Amino acid sequence: MNPAVTVSITRVVDPSRLRQVEVWARAGQDLARHFPGYLGSGWIQSQESADRWHMLYRFSSERTLRVWEESPERLWWMNTAEGMVQHDREQRRTGIEGWFEEPADGIVAEPLRTPPRWKQMISIFVVFFPVSLALQWLMSPVIGGWVLPLRVLASTVVAVPLMTYFFLPWSTRVLSPWLHAPRRARTSSRPSTVEGPESSAL
Numbered sequence: 001m002n003p004a005v006t007v008s009i010t011r012v013v014d015p016s017r018l019r020q021v022e023v024w025a026r027a028g029q030d031l032a033r034h035f036p037g038y039l040g041s042g043w044i045q046s047q048e049s050a051d052r053w054h055m056l057y058r059f060s061s062e063r064t065l066r067v068w069e070e071s072p073e074r075l076w077w078m079n080t081a082e083g084m085v086q087h088d089r090e091q092r093r094t095g096i097e098g099w100f101e102e103p104a105d106g107i108v109a110e111p112l113r114t115p116p117r118w119k120q121m122i123s124i125f126v127v128f129f130p131v132s133l134a135l136q137w138l139m140s141p142v143i144g145g146w147v148l149p150l151r152v153l154a155s156t157v158v159a160v161p162l163m164t165y166f167f168l169p170w171s172t173r174v175l176s177p178w179l180h181a182p183r184r185a186r187t188s189s190r191p192s193t194v195e196g197p198e199s200s201a202l
Helices: 015-032 062-069 072-077 117-143 148-174
Strands: 005-013 038-045 051-061 085-094
Touching: 005 015, 005 062, 015 038, 015 051, 015 072, 051 062, 117 148
Parallel strands: none
Antiparallel strands: 005 051, 005 085, 038 051
16 A cells, blocks of 8 residues: 655636635535545645645545546646646655644645544554564664663664654555544534534535
């Protein structure tokens, strides 16, 4: 299984047609959410300039992302933006890279389905503990007589690259269905006396 992919695209929009671009962006979300592997999308309006929008979307793998990006639906949707939106810059992130970034601007759309912190913690722990244990066992004949700070430093220098480049990406791939599973709404046994407007995941 491949890791989830987050795509961030900077687009320059016609400032006189901001409302139309917002409708266009929501139409793209409506199309994308019906494709397998869709995990969420949104857009961030730049604080520096109202005509620069950072649009994001996430799919469960490179394969599902490619199905969306090469689909006739997306081609039609992109063509409808002619004259309103210009493509500027694109970035792609996989695995948990996007988890540690908090956007400075407010997301004005459906939030990306980021795993809750307790799930992130578990996905790190399930590989961090056995890797740390194995390193201590393998390195103890060499560093067993060193003072504690040097032993910890040596094992950390080896563990951090292994975790970053191999074991954490592997963990997020294996646990991806669980990490990105939709959250179930909590139900209350007592009837509510006040009803508010239904929240919309846009």
